[in-house]
Each structure stands twice: as structure tokens, then as C-alpha cells.
Amino acid sequence: MFSGPRQRGLRLLTHAEWCGVPSEASVLLCKTVSMRAGDLAQWFRCLLHKRKDPSWISADIISTVEFNYSGDLLATGDKGGRVVIFQREQESKSRPHSRGEYNVYSTFQSHEPEFDYLKSLEIEEKINKIRWLPQQNAAHFLLSTNDKTIKLWKISERDKRAEGYNLKDEDGRLRDPFRITALRVPILKPMDLMVEASPRRIFANAHTYHINSISVNSDHETYLSADDLRINLWHLEITDRSFNIVDIKPANMEELTEVITAAEFHPHQCNVFVYSSSKGTIRLCDMRSSALCDRHSKFFEEPEDPSSRSFFSEIISSISDVKFSHSGRYMMTRDYLSVKVWDLNMESRPVETHQVHEYLRSKLCSLYENDCIFDKFECCWNGSDSAIMTGSYNNFFRMFDRNTRRDVTLEASRENSKPRASLKPRKVCTGGKRKKDEISVDSLDFNKKILHTAWHPMENIIAVAATNNLYIFQDKIN
């Protein structure tokens, strides 16, 4: 995984760029990306010729990335309410160079902007989270949510078409009854593969505040949705009712001190879930103990180090993401400057703390000014729980190997993704003399942030979203 004596390393597998054109055209651009890394340079030349102004519109900013349970499908949601699903090419003997790249499989508009007439507020169509359901038949199901509404989408393939109807002709027009002289049985004929997405359930009107998380339960029948103050439990079949299981809204809103920032179900125990708060605490709840889980079963908090207390301590301690390990024994939390791994059996402090970009601690004031201090970074585990990954600024992302205690900083950018070359580790110079190839803290581009990353559930393939660009890297031994 980390560059060693053998030719190992992360190489670019697929790159897709969302561009500021209406959705259909941008899909076409994505489709042309299904090529080897060697063709990358050619494609970029072509792309730049097509448009004079290579800028993009804000609706193309990727807001969530998620692999499905098998890793064959990768779903992305963007600020414009669209969902784009990539599918992994089957490595076959006929196409030995395909190397399991990801191509666009389906694109659909999941959410539209809405208007809340009662409060005179616009509801953003930005997709906050996508979660896949485990596959039970030929179709794929996923949940996608914006600030207020969750939708269950069914993505199915159609490769056959019925021909030879009696009552209508091939155009679909109804035939004249007098013309029908004989009966025939319609036959199924193959057609070009078509992938359809249809909304099967719409779960609406259950959240007063903005939804920040959804999580599918291990029973595959229920899921939770969390907003700033409440968590609701839904059944996938029932849209007109949900159970409120956590409510931290104070009687007097002026006494509000913390909000819920993320929530997730335990991967194996269907009665257990956790939620994190803006104060840097995590609460684990057991649904068997009571109907309303306001009282936690476990409370995870690390005592604050008084020497590092500063003006912005409260803001940077806010947890932006919480993820259980695949084993279910650990969980990981991301706050502004670090990633912490917690053992579910120890509430007093995390078992591991990894600094993501400690050099920003002295820059908190300017980060407050440009609003970067409010950025919500996500984090993810690899399939075996031996490594964790999270994003940073300047299109950097960080990986931490829990066994060897080594970490690496990598950059997701076009310039650095040369064909067949491994990603070069990057280093940020924190002070003193800047070495060659190091980048100084002041040169970091804070507009280029990687908030969303995903790791294939079984292999060393990662998906990294850099604003409107999606990078998929694969670790291969030469």
C-alpha cells in the first residue's frame, strides 16, 4: 500500500469530471472516461478543446460517495440533486487491459429544489448521503437524502423487450379492433441494455431540522435518519410513519448547547446505534432499553487537554463523521484536526488518535474567516479494518495504517496522476527550511478540499471526491 522496495502504489484507475453543462451532456463526458490510465492525457486534451472556459458550476460539486456491499457499484451524489452510479467493468480475457475500471452505469435526478411555503425557506436539493441496501435480487436499491426527504431508489436493468402485442402495434399506438384478425403471443427480444432508476418510496415530512445522516440497519428492514436534534427510525416499507428514538431538543431552545452531527447503526447488532455531537462526544444507544433512547448506554468522551485549549477549541472538537469498523468492535470519529479510533469497550478515551493536519492549529483564526473551519470531513475504513482514510485541503488525502503506524499524504489531481505511475507521497512543510517537493502551509489551496472518500469493501480501491472531480485509485503490485 505504501511505496516500498517493490513497485507498489496507488495508481489512477478512473477519473470523471463533472462539468458545468446540463445533466445529459455531463453524463456524456463521464462516459468517455472509461479508458486506461494511459489514455488520460489524450482525454484531457480533448476536454479542454471542447470548452473555452474549463470552469464548472457549483451544482456539480460531489457531496457524497459510497460503494455498495460488493464494491461493484459506486454511487455519487452532487449538489444539484443528481446521483451518478459507476459500475466496475468485469475483468475478462477478451479485454485484458480493462483492469476493472469503473464506468457510468446510471444517472438520475434524485431530488429537486423545493420550497417550504410555511417557513418561506428553500430546501436544497443537494444529496447529503447515499446508502446502499444489501442486494436481494437482480435490482439494486439505495437510499438518498437531502435536507428533508429520503428516497428509496430501485435501479434495474432491462435488456429484453416484448414484441408482438395484439392490441397495439410496434409504435405503441392502439390498433383498430377490426384489424385484429388473429391472436399471437408476444415474444421477448433482446435490446440494448437500459438501466432504469425509479423511486420506490419517499420518506418525507419527518424532520424539522436538516438531515445529516442515514444508516441502514443490519436487519435490512429498518434504517435511521438523523437531523440536528432528532433521530428517527423507519421501516423501509412504511413511508407514512417513523419512530422518534432520540430527541435532544431542549424545552427552551435558548438553552441549546449541542447538536447531533452524525449517526450510524452497528454493523452486526441491530439494536445498537451511535450518534456523535458537536461537543466531541459519542453516545451509544441500545434500542432494547427503552423506546426513546435519550439516555445513552455508553458515553464516549476524551477529556480535553487544557494546554491546547484555544479560542476555537469548541468548534474544532465537533465531530463531523462517525463510522463503525467492519468488525463492529471499533468506531472512528473525525473532528477538524484529527481522526480517533475508539474501542467500544472503553469510553474514557480513544485507543488511537491520528493527526490529519496539525499544522492548521495555528491558522484557526484565518480558517474561521474563510469558513473552512466549518468543513465537515468524512472518514472511512478499509475492508479489513487495518487502515483508515480521510481528506484534507489542497486535494490531499491521508491514509493511516493501524498496524505499522505509518501514514501517508497523497494528492488527487490531474497533474499528478500520470499513467501507470504510482501516486507520490506528499509532505507539508510546517516550518523552517522547506525541502524540495514539500509544500508550505501558506501555499495550500483551501478551496480544494477532499471531504468525501470511500474504500472498496474488499479490495484496495479507493474513491476520492475532489470538488467536482471523482478519482478512483487502485493499489496494484507490479
Add this chain to the structure above:
Amino acid sequence: MEVQKEAQRIMTLSVWKMYHSRMQRGGLRLHRSLQLSLVMRSARELYLSAKVEALDLETPSTPTRCPPLSPEPMDTQEDEEEASPRAAETLARCSAHPARVGRKRRSSSLSNGVDAGLVPSKKARLEEKEEAEDASSEVPDRLLPPPAQAEGAFPNLARVLQRSFSGLLNRGPTAPPTAPPARDAKPVCRPADPVLSVLVRAVVAF
């Protein structure tokens, strides 16, 4: 003074951000508003503690001191008046971090752990400020936000912001703010300020 200036700058910035966040798409974000109010509270405490320290240095022999609450409504009111002309200037990069003295004092005065007690008292102070302003300015009906928009985490704060800005509208360019002599003479710039007029227009639009 550095500490005071810095704290004031951050308070100004927070007010501006909070006001600005109400106008963005998707409505008021509860988490963001909470974080902004936390920063504002910290800045306010830092400012006050630095001010108290400054008073200490100037008058070391006085055994009794004015309670911090009574000059406060005036102070923060003036802060917010000066907030708008300074809003344009606050976007400069911050190079100085709060002075060590201010930090030490702050960490000793704050209680450890959850500062839940500070939040209600902050709101109480805001209500005092409201009362002070009620007497001083008349708010035309059209400037009051409709009830639907005043909902949210901090309705009182919203009203206070509303009134302080509309107070500026009513007060003409000829009325200088009353300043206690101990404070530094700060430039009092008024009307012909594009930032202020933009904010005033925003208030009217509300």
C-alpha cells in the same frame, strides 16, 4: 489592547456571518448558528476580561469595580454599531493570535467542562440589551421580521440583531455614540459607507 481589538474583530465577524447565514439557501443551519454563537461568546468573554484587566491596570487602587453587566449593554451595542462599518475590513488575514495574557486569564475564569450555565446568562444579557434598545429606538413595523422567519435557535438574538441594525437606521449621522472616557477613541464612521447601506437594505428587505 491587541487582545481587545482582536476579540472585537472576531465578534464583528461572527455577527456578520450569522446575519449572512440567514440569507443563504436552505435556511438557517442550526449547527452553524450554534458554532458562531459559541465563538461570539468566547470573543465576548475575552474582550470583557481584557477590558477588566485594562481597567485594573489603570485604576489599581479601587476596591470596588462597576459590575460588568451594566456597562455591557452599551458596550456591545456600540460594538454592533461599529460592526457594520468594520465588516468590510474584517476580511484581512489574521496574523496575530490572542495574547498569552488574555488566554491565561480566560482559562482561569472559565469553568471546566460544560459551560451550560454561561449560555442562559448570555441570553439574559441579550434581553437586557433588548430592553435598553427598546427605549432608545422605534422600530417601524415593516422592519420587524415576520414571525415565521424569527423561528429558529435564537429568536431573541435575531430580534436583537434586527433592532440594532434598525437602530442605526433611525439614528441620524449627527448622533455620535456615547463612549466612556476610558475607552480608546475609535473612528466613528457613519453614513456614506457602502457596507452599512447594503446591510440596511438587507434589513429593509427582511
